[in-house]
Each structure stands twice: as structure tokens, then as C-alpha cells.
Amino acid sequence: QVQLVQSGAEVKKPGASVKVSCKASGYTFTAYNMHWVRQAPGQGLEWMGWINPNNGGTNFAQKFQGRVTMTSDTSISTAYMELSRLTSDDTAVYYCARVQAGGGYNLFDYWGQGTLVTVSS
């Protein structure tokens, strides 16, 4: 069965960076792009960007340009999202979710369990 398992909760100080992992299983990792979505406490869902594990190609929301890095390691079917220069506004639950490569309508059918990142001094 398809599973996306994320790394555990993090507490970071303002200005620091955080790296969240998302390990995929149950499907061909390179057949799907991995997207990242975050949700601040009590707020809605916000799309951050995606990575194509096949070629490392990425696309980020402008809001995160220059501050986010997305990578993947196909040997262990794991995607990573690193966010730098954290502020309290980055306190949120971060989700990974898969999207079938090549376009179409098959997106976000499976999500990771979420990783709470708390930014506090």
C-alpha cells in the first residue's frame, strides 16, 4: 500500500533552517512528483512547491523562492524540503503529497502524516 512517512516534529529558533523528509513506499517513486503543502495553526492550506524525483526539477511558489530547497534521493525513495531563515510565521504543519507525473488529474491522493515545525526563540 502507498505510504508517505514524514520525519518528526521540529523546534527551531528564528533564523535557523529546517529539513523535513518524506519517505515513499508502495509505488514507483520516480513516477510521481512530490509536492509540499503547509498549514499554519488554525489556517488554511498553502502550496509551497514540488520536485520531480526523476530529474530533480523543481517549481516553487514565489513566496518561498530563495528560501526553500527541495531535493530527493531515489535510492531510498525519499524527498526532502528544507526551509531557511525561519521566522515565527513559518510555524506550521508541513505535508508532502504526491502528484502523478506528466499532468492529468491524479494529484494529492496520498499525503504524508504531516510534520509540525515550531519556530520560537
Place this chain on the structure above:
Amino acid sequence: DIQMTQSPSAMSASVGDRVTITCRASQGITKYLAWFQQKPGKVPKRLIYAASSLQSGVPSRFIGSGFGTEFTLTISSLQPEDFATYYCLQHNSYPLTFGGGTKVEIK
């Protein structure tokens, strides 16, 4: 960027009620729209994709419709387990954008 305007932002309804949630896109997105349900502390769950296709395993009381700029999610007969927040998502173009959410509460 395509803006997704979702309404209402919150509503109260009773078990058995017919509930309709609307999403309006700021430009045409054909049928590149999905609907998600999220319960407190839980991961979003896809209900509808391609505007009107029901996700496998989702009850048939969830009905999606629309094309272009106007979309609706209808719950034909609200059940106790349906009290949650619902989000639309457009994926016609990047950046992907979600609606602001509709919280469906018990009347």
C-alpha cells in the same frame, strides 16, 4: 496567480441537510479542480478530482460539479462524520492555489 474564492467560509447544518459549497476561480481552469476534506488534527483527504470524479471509497453523497470558473461540492445528505473543513484546489497552473476553506459545523 489564480485566486480561488470559496464560500461560505463557515456554515451550520443539521444531519440530513443538503449542503452546497462553492469555489470560484479568477480565471478559467477547465476541470483542474479537486475537493478535500480535513478533520481537526488530521491529514486532508481527497474527495473529488477532475471537478466531478469521485475518489474511490468516498460515499456517493459527495457530488462535485462545475467547469471553467464555477465549481460546487454538494453533500446530498449530511452525516455526522461529514462535519469538517472542506477545501478546493486548482491545479490548472502554477502556483497551485487552495480556496480559503469552508468549515461545516453542527447546528
